[in-house]
Amino acid sequence: MPAFVPAAARTLSIIEAFAREQRELSNSEVAALLDIADSSSSDLLYTLHELGYVMRTARTRRFYPTERLIAAARAIAEHDPLDVAIREAIELLSRRTGETALCGRLDGSKVNVAGIQEGSYALRYIQSTGTRIAIHLSALGRALLSTLPEEDAMELLAAQRSRVGGAIDIEAIRGKVAEARASGLAWVDGDGMEGVAAIAVAGTIGDEPLAIALAGPSERFRANREEYSRQLLEIRCLVFGPESHGDRPRRPRRRRELVRAA
Secondary structure: OOOOOHHHHHHHHHHHHHHHHOOOEOHHHHHHHHOOOHHHHHHHHHHHHHOOOEEEOOOOOOEEEOHHHHHHHHHHHHOOHHHHHHHHHHHHHHHHHOOEEEEEEEEOOEEEEEEEEOOOOOOOOOOOOOOEEEOOOOHHHHHHHHOOOHHHHHHHHHHHHHHHOOOOOHHHHHHHHHHHHHHOOEEEEOOOOOOEEEEEEEEEEOOEEEEEEEEEEHHHHHHHHHHHHHHHHHHHHHHHOOOOOOOOOOOOOOHHHHHOOO
């Protein structure tokens, strides 16, 4: 069984501390920020220094990340890991069920379809990558809302209501989001399009909420709802980890950017 390695976690915490503080830090300052012993901090910083990931100032003997760490982060960022997670998850889900599988990300007060794998049935749901869909009417949207603190979720719904200039029953949607948060599954049937049903799950990768859904004809989904739900929950575990359901909703780093409608 895999084991949690405290030293690895502390090393990453040091990097995050530099990102937050945005200044050179002494050994004692790092120890205080991480709430660890000075000797432990010293060992970790010494290792990073020897590997070239942090430098040390000549006079004050403070530490700061080097270009080597920045270059590594830049190289990682050039290949978006979410693209890999999205592609593998929806391909596997569609293959297992025969239905169209989608992945969505928050985009203002709507949902951006970030990936799609069409199903194998002759009668199937068809959508295009890059399409922006309603956050309140879609399973993807309600699943994404369930990953957010309620205040943020309600603010996004209010922004969507303002954007469309129509009536959105926020209290009713609040109830649906609460159900999704409790069960781990968001279900819609004819809400956004007559005759079309969808089931979605969601979680976070890093700090970004991400939702995965199956969509198709209502009649077939009603008959297979239990099996499709089981498959989605299994995929959720694979993508977001075994502890993804029941986690406390996380606040996105750029909440105002999420709320602002495009």
